[in-house]
Every structure is written in C-alpha cells, then in structure tokens.
Amino acid sequence: MTLTATLTHRPASAADLGAIVEFPQSAQELFFSYPKADWPLSVGQLAAAMAERRDSTVVLLYDQVAGFANFYQWQHGDFCALGNLMVAPWARGQGVAHYLVAVMEQLAREHYKARRMQASCxxxxxxxxxxxxxxxxxxxxxxxxxxxxxxRVALIQFDKAL
Known part of the structure; x- marks a missing residue:
C-alpha cells in the first residue's frame, strides 16, 4: 500500500478546529502559517480566519486530521492565494503538504477558474x-x-500557473 492511498481530504468543519490549533508548535511556527494570530492559536482565532477565508480544507492521514489550508485571497478567473497551510507535527515528512497544495490547486481551478496560485513564505x-x-x-x-x-523579515512570494 502506498502512502498516497492513506491521504484523503474534505472541507474543514468546526469539529476539526480543536485538532488544528495544536499543529503550530511555537509562536514562530504560528507566525509562518497565520501571521495575524496570537500565540497560542485558539479555536476562536482559527474559526474567525475560516469565516473570512474560502475553501478551508483538511487532509486526513490514517483517518486523522493531518493538514489544513485555505485561500485568503481569490479572484475568479485569475488567481487564488494559499493561506494558513499547517501540518500536524506527527504527520510531517509524510507528503501531507505536497498533497494538500495539489488539492488546493485543484480547488482553485474548479471553484474559481483560477489560472494561477500564489503562495508566500x-x-x-x-x-x-x-x-x-x-x-x-x-x-x-x-x-x-x-x-x-x-x-524585519522577508515575505517571499511564489506563483505557479495552473
């Protein structure tokens, strides 16, 4: 059985928030994935982000929530900007981020007819x-x-044609 067979995804739900807020292991990790949030990440902060953003999605690895992402900007027919990308500590190095980015690219194409995806790091x-x-x-x-x-920190911006 390959690893990809164990990865699935679905829209994020309120029931997932308690698990997701445990993903960032430090204030720095939280800053990387959600710069406006205060450490430690709370369910309320994450729920507020989900309410303002689109297509909040979780990846499941072995039926456990292992990754999360959404779009913080979207322009129909043009682009989507990937946001809040987080992977559970226990799931890191197992292809979750690769899979999640691919899922988000597909959602950008399907839901917004996006021609490109933006990501910042x-x-x-x-x-x-x-x-x-x-x-x-x-x-x-x-x-x-x-x-x-x-x-002072540098926010490095990336772009990919879809």
Missing part, C-alpha cells in the same frame, strides 16, 4: 522555502514585513 521558514519550488512555484516577489517582535 517567510524567510526563516525553511520547510516552506524548500516545498514551493519543488512543486513548480516560481519566485515572484519579496516584501518586507515585521514579525511579532517587530523585527
């Missing part, structure tokens, strides 16, 4: 910086942001 997020180019994303921009300690 902070400079200290090595996992993300290595993930997106591997999945065919090209560097498209660099923007200065501030982290929770008010330090």
């Amino acid at each position: 902070f400079n200290a997020n090595s996992a993300g910086l290595l993930l997106y180019p591997k999945l065919g994303y090209q560097l498209s921009g660099l923007v200065e942001r501030r982290d929770p300690q008010n330090q």
Whole structure:
C-alpha cells in the first residue's frame, strides 16, 4: 500500500478546529502559517480566519486530521492565494503538504477558474522555502514585513500557473 492511498481530504468543519490549533508548535511556527494570530492559536482565532477565508480544507492521514489550508485571497478567473497551510507535527515528512497544495490547486481551478496560485513564505521558514519550488512555484516577489517582535523579515512570494 502506498502512502498516497492513506491521504484523503474534505472541507474543514468546526469539529476539526480543536485538532488544528495544536499543529503550530511555537509562536514562530504560528507566525509562518497565520501571521495575524496570537500565540497560542485558539479555536476562536482559527474559526474567525475560516469565516473570512474560502475553501478551508483538511487532509486526513490514517483517518486523522493531518493538514489544513485555505485561500485568503481569490479572484475568479485569475488567481487564488494559499493561506494558513499547517501540518500536524506527527504527520510531517509524510507528503501531507505536497498533497494538500495539489488539492488546493485543484480547488482553485474548479471553484474559481483560477489560472494561477500564489503562495508566500517567510524567510526563516525553511520547510516552506524548500516545498514551493519543488512543486513548480516560481519566485515572484519579496516584501518586507515585521514579525511579532517587530523585527524585519522577508515575505517571499511564489506563483505557479495552473
């Protein structure tokens, strides 16, 4: 049995929030996936994000919630911007992020007729910086942001034609 046979996905539900808020293991990890959130991530903060965003989706690995993502921007016929990408600590390194990004690309095409997907990653997020180019994303921009300690950080922007 291959690993991909154990990965499935579905729309995120309120019942998933308690598991998802446990994914970020530090304030820095939370900043990478949800810069506006306060550490520790709460169900209320995540529910508010889901209410403002579109297509919140979970990946299941061995029938357990293992990944989460959504779109924080969407423009029908043009693009979707991937947001809140998180993977459970126990599921990291098992293909969850690869699968989840592919699912979100498909949702962008199906729901928004998107021609491209955008993703952003902070400079200290090595996992993300290595993930997106591997999945065919090209560097498209660099923007200065501030982290929770008010330090300058670089938000590296990626783009992929769908």
